Amino acid sequence: MIIRHANESDYVSVIHVINDWWGGRQMADMLPKLFFQHFQTSSFIAEQDNEMIGFLVGFLSQTYPDEAYIHFVGVHPAYRRMGVARRLYERFFSVAARHGRTTVRCITSPVNQTSIRFHTRMGFSIEPGDGEVDGIPYTSNYDGRGHDRVLFVKTLPPQEED
Structure with missing residues (x-):
């Protein structure tokens, strides 16, 4: 498996599979092309045998200079539980740390138990909600009316000096 930076042309490949990878749920609207245009240095594509098997779209916060945010992650169903997401997250953590970020944030739906378990295994804490x-706290209407979310936060270890 190789992991490379995303580029604008990857948008078509991701949008082509995203709803299928989510079992038919309509997810494409949550990932506009602008992410592939403006956040290439903090977004990644995982490939095996020239086939996309995963992606991570993230960015370095412009508002909070010590924070980075993972917006969307997907892994081909045939490659789940093989460490693809873990490697994508680790690459993102490395980029974030190199840019002086000490905190990474992300969210998921309260019904997505697989995502909640994954994030807690990756060292994320769940933030308090309302x-x-x-037993899982969530924030009501985080992404609009009826769109509750579990909020995650992870503190990155200090970056070692060269």
């Missing part, structure tokens, strides 16, 4: 489901 609701709770199955």
